[in-house]
Amino acid sequence: MGVMVGAIGxxxxxxxxxxGLILSGMANPAKVLDFLDVTGTWDPSLAFVMAGAIxxxxxxxxxxxxxxxxxxxxxxxxxxxxxxxxxxxxVGAAVFGIGWGLAGFCPGPALVALALAxxxxxAFVAAMVAAIxxxxxxxxxx
Amino acid sequence: MGTxxxxxxxxxxxxxxxxxxxxxxxxxxxRIAGISGIVRRLFPPYGGSAPFEAAAFVSALVVSPFVxxxxxxxxxxxxxxxSMSFAVTAGLLVGAGVFAARGCTSGHGVCGLARFSRRSxxxxxxxxxxxxxxVYVVRHLVGGWPWA
Numbered sequence: 057m058g059v060m061v062g063a064i065g066x067x068x069x070x071x072x073x074x075x076g077l078i079l080s081g082m083a084n085p086a087k088v089l090d091f092l093d094v095t096g097t098w099d100p101s102l103a104f105v106m107a108g109a110i111x112x113x114x115x116x117x118x119x120x121x122x123x124x125x126x127x128x129x130x131x132x133x134x135x136x137x138x139x140x141x142x143x144x145x146x147v148g149a150a151v152f153g154i155g156w157g158l159a160g161f162c163p164g165p166a167l168v169a170l171a172l173a174x175x176x177x178x179a180f181v182a183a184m185v186a187a188i189x190x191x192x193x194x195x196x197x198x
Numbered sequence: 199m200g201t202x203x204x205x206x207x208x209x210x211x212x213x214x215x216x217x218x219x220x221x222x223x224x225x226x227x228x229r230i231a232g233i234s235g236i237v238r239r240l241f242p243p244y245g246g247s248a249p250f251e252a253a254a255f256v257s258a259l260v261v262s263p264f265v266x267x268x269x270x271x272x273x274x275x276x277x278x279x280x281s282m283s284f285a286v287t288a289g290l291l292v293g294a295g296v297f298a299a300r301g302c303t304s305g306h307g308v309c310g311l312a313r314f315s316r317r318s319x320x321x322x323x324x325x326x327x328x329x330x331x332x333v334y335v336v337r338h339l340v341g342g343w344p345w346a
Contacts, residue, residue, distance in 0.1 A: 063254040065226025070255035072219035073231060073304075074262025078274055080205075080212025083263070086277040087202040092333040097201045101209040106307060108213020109220070113312035116221030126228030129248075133229045137313055141320045145299050152295025152302060153325035157332025159279055159288035162303040163233040163296060166289075167259045174278040179285035180292075185237060187293025192241040 058128040065128070074168045080105040083168045085160025092157055220309050227251055232305020233259070234296035295325075 081087045081101055090099035126132060156162050161169070161180050169177045220231035227248065229235075239252035263274045279285050296302040299321050301310060306325075310318020336342070 059250060062227045062248065062251045065222060066251040066254040067258045069219045069223040069226070069231060070258025071262055071265060072215050072222065073233075073255075074259045075266055075269075076212045076215030076219060078212070078263060078266045079215060080209040081202070082209075082212070083274055084202070084276040085279070089333055090202045092329050093337055094330055095334060096337055099202045099204050101202075101205050104206050104209035105213035105216070106311075108210040109216040109308040110213075110312045112214045112217025113220045113308060116217060117224060117309075117313050120221060120225045123225075126224065127226045129228050131228060132224070134224075134313070135315070135317070137315045139315070139317050141317050145317055145321055146324055148295045148298025148300070149306070149321040149324035150295070150328045151291050152299055153328030154332045155288045155291025155293075155295060156303075156325065157329035158291070158336065159285060161278075161288065162292065163237060164259065164302070164304050166292075167233065167237075167256060168262055169274075169276060169278065171260050172263055172274060172276065174276070175282065176278040176280055176285040179282050180279075180289040183286045183289025184293035187290050188234065188237050188297050189241045191294065191297035192238055192243070196243050 062128040073164065076109075077165055077168050080108075083165050085165070085169075087160075088156075088162075088165070089160040092160075216304075216308060217312075220304075220312070223255070230305055230309045231255075232301045232309055234302040235300065235305050238297065299325075 077083050082105055087099055087101060090097050091102035120126075121132065159176070159180055161177070163184060166177060166181050166184060170181050223229055223231045229248075229251070236252045236255050239247040239249055240256065267273055279288075292302075299306070301318065301321060303325075306318040306321040311322060
Protein backbone atom coordinates (compact mmCIF):
# COMPACT_ATOMS: atom_id res chain seq x y z
CA MET A 57 0.00 0.00 0.00
CA GLY A 58 2.68 2.47 1.08
CA VAL A 59 4.78 1.43 -1.90
CA MET A 60 1.94 2.23 -4.32
CA VAL A 61 1.15 5.59 -2.69
CA GLY A 62 4.86 6.45 -2.77
CA ALA A 63 5.17 5.52 -6.44
CA ILE A 64 2.05 7.49 -7.41
CA GLY A 65 3.33 10.49 -5.44
CA UNK A 66 6.70 10.20 -7.20
CA UNK A 67 4.96 9.92 -10.59
CA UNK A 68 2.87 13.09 -10.05
CA UNK A 69 5.88 14.89 -8.60
CA UNK A 70 8.03 13.91 -11.61
CA UNK A 71 5.36 15.11 -14.02
CA UNK A 72 5.00 18.47 -12.23
CA UNK A 73 8.79 18.82 -12.22
CA UNK A 74 9.03 18.13 -15.95
CA UNK A 75 6.17 20.48 -16.86
CA GLY A 76 7.69 23.15 -14.62
CA LEU A 77 11.04 22.85 -16.39
CA ILE A 78 9.38 23.10 -19.81
CA LEU A 79 7.11 26.04 -18.87
CA SER A 80 10.06 27.90 -17.36
CA GLY A 81 12.11 27.45 -20.55
CA MET A 82 14.80 25.44 -18.78
CA ALA A 83 14.37 22.40 -21.04
CA ASN A 84 16.10 24.55 -23.66
CA PRO A 85 19.90 24.52 -23.16
CA ALA A 86 20.22 27.75 -25.18
CA LYS A 87 18.23 29.59 -22.49
CA VAL A 88 20.37 28.18 -19.69
CA LEU A 89 23.57 29.15 -21.54
CA ASP A 90 22.23 32.67 -22.02
CA PHE A 91 21.64 32.90 -18.26
CA LEU A 92 25.24 31.88 -17.68
CA ASP A 93 26.52 34.36 -20.29
CA VAL A 94 26.43 37.36 -17.95
CA THR A 95 28.79 39.48 -20.06
CA GLY A 96 27.07 38.63 -23.35
CA THR A 97 23.49 37.80 -24.32
CA TRP A 98 22.32 37.56 -20.69
CA ASP A 99 18.81 36.12 -20.13
CA PRO A 100 17.94 36.38 -16.40
CA SER A 101 15.00 33.91 -16.65
CA LEU A 102 16.76 31.14 -14.68
CA ALA A 103 16.92 33.40 -11.62
CA PHE A 104 13.12 33.69 -11.80
CA VAL A 105 12.81 29.90 -11.97
CA MET A 106 14.88 29.57 -8.79
CA ALA A 107 12.92 32.36 -7.09
CA GLY A 108 9.60 30.69 -7.97
CA ALA A 109 10.78 27.24 -6.90
CA ILE A 110 12.40 28.34 -3.63
CA UNK A 111 9.49 30.70 -2.89
CA UNK A 112 7.15 27.69 -2.89
CA UNK A 113 9.54 25.06 -1.51
CA UNK A 114 10.88 27.00 1.49
CA UNK A 115 7.50 27.48 3.25
CA UNK A 116 6.28 24.11 1.89
CA UNK A 117 9.27 22.20 3.30
CA UNK A 118 8.89 24.00 6.63
CA UNK A 119 5.23 22.95 6.85
CA UNK A 120 5.95 19.34 5.82
CA UNK A 121 8.83 19.01 8.31
CA UNK A 122 6.47 19.87 11.17
CA UNK A 123 5.15 16.34 10.67
CA UNK A 124 7.05 13.55 12.39
CA UNK A 125 7.08 11.42 9.22
CA UNK A 126 6.12 11.52 5.52
CA UNK A 127 2.84 9.92 4.33
CA UNK A 128 4.68 6.73 3.35
CA UNK A 129 7.60 5.39 5.37
CA UNK A 130 8.77 6.05 8.90
CA UNK A 131 11.31 8.87 8.44
CA UNK A 132 12.36 11.82 6.27
CA UNK A 133 15.50 11.12 4.20
CA UNK A 134 16.91 14.63 4.48
CA UNK A 135 20.51 15.41 5.47
CA UNK A 136 20.96 17.90 8.33
CA UNK A 137 21.08 21.55 7.17
CA UNK A 138 24.35 22.12 9.08
CA UNK A 139 26.26 19.11 7.66
CA UNK A 140 29.89 20.09 7.02
CA UNK A 141 31.14 21.36 3.66
CA UNK A 142 33.97 19.13 2.47
CA UNK A 143 36.47 19.06 -0.37
CA UNK A 144 34.58 16.38 -2.29
CA UNK A 145 31.46 18.58 -2.35
CA UNK A 146 33.37 21.61 -3.64
CA VAL A 147 35.34 19.70 -6.28
CA GLY A 148 32.22 17.85 -7.43
CA ALA A 149 30.23 21.08 -7.70
CA ALA A 150 33.07 22.74 -9.65
CA VAL A 151 33.27 19.83 -12.13
CA PHE A 152 29.48 19.75 -12.49
CA GLY A 153 29.45 23.50 -13.24
CA ILE A 154 32.01 23.08 -16.04
CA GLY A 155 29.90 20.36 -17.70
CA TRP A 156 26.74 22.43 -17.20
CA GLY A 157 28.41 25.43 -18.81
CA LEU A 158 29.62 23.37 -21.78
CA ALA A 159 26.26 21.86 -22.78
CA GLY A 160 23.64 23.96 -20.99
CA PHE A 161 22.19 20.73 -19.58
CA CYS A 162 21.93 19.72 -15.93
CA PRO A 163 20.38 16.36 -15.00
CA GLY A 164 16.67 17.38 -14.83
CA PRO A 165 16.39 19.22 -18.16
CA ALA A 166 18.51 16.55 -19.87
CA LEU A 167 16.04 13.83 -18.83
CA VAL A 168 13.09 16.00 -19.88
CA ALA A 169 14.73 16.50 -23.29
CA LEU A 170 15.70 12.81 -23.62
CA ALA A 171 12.56 11.63 -25.42
CA LEU A 172 12.77 14.51 -27.91
CA ALA A 173 15.80 12.50 -29.04
CA UNK A 174 18.16 15.19 -30.33
CA UNK A 175 21.48 13.36 -30.97
CA UNK A 176 23.37 15.70 -28.61
CA UNK A 177 20.86 14.99 -25.82
CA UNK A 178 21.11 11.22 -26.28
CA ALA A 179 24.91 11.40 -26.10
CA PHE A 180 24.84 13.72 -23.07
CA VAL A 181 22.34 11.59 -21.11
CA ALA A 182 24.15 8.32 -21.93
CA ALA A 183 27.44 9.78 -20.67
CA MET A 184 25.85 11.37 -17.58
CA VAL A 185 23.96 8.23 -16.54
CA ALA A 186 27.05 6.08 -17.21
CA ALA A 187 29.14 8.31 -14.93
CA ILE A 188 26.54 8.20 -12.14
CA UNK A 189 26.15 4.42 -12.51
CA UNK A 190 29.94 3.99 -12.45
CA UNK A 191 30.11 6.01 -9.24
CA UNK A 192 27.40 3.84 -7.68
CA UNK A 193 29.18 0.65 -8.78
CA UNK A 194 32.52 1.81 -7.33
CA UNK A 195 30.72 2.57 -4.07
CA UNK A 196 29.31 -0.98 -4.02
CA UNK A 197 32.76 -2.48 -4.53
CA UNK A 198 34.34 -0.45 -1.75
CA MET B 199 24.32 31.45 -30.48
CA GLY B 200 22.43 33.40 -27.89
CA THR B 201 19.65 35.94 -27.46
CA UNK B 202 16.84 33.82 -26.09
CA UNK B 203 13.80 35.81 -25.03
CA UNK B 204 13.55 36.88 -21.36
CA UNK B 205 10.44 35.18 -19.89
CA UNK B 206 10.01 36.38 -16.28
CA UNK B 207 6.39 35.25 -15.75
CA UNK B 208 6.58 31.86 -17.44
CA UNK B 209 9.86 31.16 -15.63
CA UNK B 210 8.47 32.23 -12.25
CA UNK B 211 5.35 30.06 -12.80
CA UNK B 212 7.43 27.10 -14.00
CA UNK B 213 9.64 27.52 -10.95
CA UNK B 214 6.55 27.49 -8.71
CA UNK B 215 5.50 24.17 -10.32
CA UNK B 216 8.96 22.77 -9.55
CA UNK B 217 8.54 23.97 -5.96
CA UNK B 218 5.15 22.22 -5.72
CA UNK B 219 6.74 19.05 -7.10
CA UNK B 220 9.47 19.15 -4.44
CA UNK B 221 7.01 19.77 -1.58
CA UNK B 222 4.76 16.93 -2.80
CA UNK B 223 7.67 14.48 -3.02
CA UNK B 224 8.88 15.36 0.48
CA UNK B 225 5.37 15.06 1.92
CA UNK B 226 4.57 11.70 0.29
CA UNK B 227 7.95 9.91 0.20
CA UNK B 228 10.09 11.92 2.64
CA ARG B 229 12.75 12.52 -0.02
CA ILE B 230 14.45 15.50 -1.65
CA ALA B 231 13.52 16.17 -5.31
CA GLY B 232 17.13 16.14 -6.49
CA ILE B 233 17.39 14.67 -9.97
CA SER B 234 20.96 13.40 -9.68
CA GLY B 235 20.13 11.60 -6.42
CA ILE B 236 17.02 10.10 -8.00
CA VAL B 237 19.03 8.85 -10.99
CA ARG B 238 21.62 7.45 -8.56
CA ARG B 239 18.84 5.48 -6.81
CA LEU B 240 18.10 3.62 -10.05
CA PHE B 241 21.38 1.73 -9.51
CA PRO B 242 22.56 -0.59 -6.72
CA PRO B 243 23.31 -0.67 -3.83
CA TYR B 244 19.63 -0.29 -3.08
CA GLY B 245 19.66 -0.60 0.77
CA GLY B 246 16.35 1.19 1.40
CA SER B 247 16.72 3.67 -1.47
CA ALA B 248 13.23 2.93 -2.92
CA PRO B 249 14.30 2.36 -6.57
CA PHE B 250 10.67 1.82 -7.61
CA GLU B 251 9.78 5.38 -6.56
CA ALA B 252 12.89 6.72 -8.30
CA ALA B 253 11.91 4.89 -11.51
CA ALA B 254 8.37 6.32 -11.32
CA PHE B 255 9.75 9.85 -10.96
CA VAL B 256 12.24 9.47 -13.83
CA SER B 257 9.59 7.93 -16.12
CA ALA B 258 7.25 10.87 -15.50
CA LEU B 259 10.08 13.31 -16.19
CA VAL B 260 10.86 11.56 -19.49
CA VAL B 261 7.23 11.56 -20.74
CA SER B 262 6.57 15.14 -19.58
CA PRO B 263 7.30 16.73 -23.02
CA PHE B 264 4.50 14.64 -24.57
CA VAL B 265 2.08 15.65 -21.80
CA UNK B 266 3.17 19.26 -22.39
CA UNK B 267 2.45 18.99 -26.12
CA UNK B 268 -1.06 17.69 -25.35
CA UNK B 269 -1.78 20.43 -22.81
CA UNK B 270 -0.13 23.38 -24.54
CA UNK B 271 -0.73 22.29 -28.12
CA UNK B 272 2.79 23.32 -29.06
CA UNK B 273 6.07 21.40 -29.21
CA UNK B 274 8.90 21.97 -26.73
CA UNK B 275 11.39 24.50 -28.14
CA UNK B 276 15.06 23.72 -27.77
CA UNK B 277 18.50 24.06 -29.31
CA UNK B 278 20.95 21.31 -28.36
CA UNK B 279 24.65 21.01 -29.15
CA UNK B 280 25.25 19.00 -32.30
CA SER B 281 28.77 17.96 -31.41
CA MET B 282 28.90 14.42 -30.08
CA SER B 283 32.33 14.76 -28.46
CA PHE B 284 31.18 17.95 -26.76
CA ALA B 285 27.96 16.35 -25.51
CA VAL B 286 29.74 13.26 -24.18
CA THR B 287 32.44 15.33 -22.42
CA ALA B 288 29.80 17.55 -20.82
CA GLY B 289 27.70 14.52 -19.80
CA LEU B 290 30.67 12.80 -18.14
CA LEU B 291 31.62 15.99 -16.23
CA VAL B 292 28.03 16.54 -15.09
CA GLY B 293 27.57 12.89 -14.05
CA ALA B 294 30.87 12.66 -12.15
CA GLY B 295 30.42 16.11 -10.60
CA VAL B 296 26.89 15.60 -9.28
CA PHE B 297 27.82 12.15 -7.97
CA ALA B 298 30.70 13.57 -5.92
CA ALA B 299 28.74 16.66 -4.82
CA ARG B 300 25.68 14.51 -4.06
CA GLY B 301 23.37 16.92 -5.84
CA CYS B 302 22.82 19.25 -8.76
CA THR B 303 20.73 22.33 -9.61
CA SER B 304 17.57 20.73 -8.19
CA GLY B 305 18.88 18.97 -5.06
CA HIS B 306 21.30 21.73 -4.02
CA GLY B 307 20.15 24.76 -6.04
CA VAL B 308 16.42 24.52 -5.31
CA CYS B 309 15.73 22.06 -2.45
CA GLY B 310 18.96 22.72 -0.55
CA LEU B 311 18.63 26.51 -0.68
CA ALA B 312 14.94 26.23 0.31
CA ARG B 313 15.96 24.46 3.54
CA PHE B 314 19.01 26.71 4.13
CA SER B 315 21.53 23.83 3.93
CA ARG B 316 25.15 24.95 4.33
CA ARG B 317 26.44 22.33 1.90
CA SER B 318 23.89 23.33 -0.73
CA UNK B 319 24.66 27.05 -0.42
CA UNK B 320 28.37 26.27 -0.93
CA UNK B 321 27.71 23.85 -3.82
CA UNK B 322 25.37 26.29 -5.61
CA UNK B 323 27.86 29.16 -5.32
CA UNK B 324 30.64 26.95 -6.74
CA UNK B 325 28.75 25.40 -9.68
CA UNK B 326 27.24 28.74 -10.68
CA UNK B 327 30.73 30.28 -10.67
CA UNK B 328 32.40 27.53 -12.73
CA UNK B 329 29.44 27.40 -15.16
CA UNK B 330 29.60 31.18 -15.75
CA UNK B 331 33.40 30.95 -16.16
CA UNK B 332 33.06 28.06 -18.64
CA VAL B 333 30.53 29.93 -20.77
CA TYR B 334 32.77 33.01 -20.69
CA VAL B 335 35.78 31.03 -21.88
CA VAL B 336 33.92 29.16 -24.62
CA ARG B 337 31.85 32.10 -25.92
CA HIS B 338 34.15 35.05 -25.46
CA LEU B 339 37.70 33.65 -25.42
CA VAL B 340 37.51 30.59 -27.68
CA GLY B 341 34.79 32.08 -29.88
CA GLY B 342 31.74 29.89 -29.83
CA TRP B 343 30.10 26.51 -29.61
CA PRO B 344 30.00 23.74 -32.19
CA TRP B 345 26.20 24.00 -32.56
CA ALA B 346 24.38 21.84 -35.07
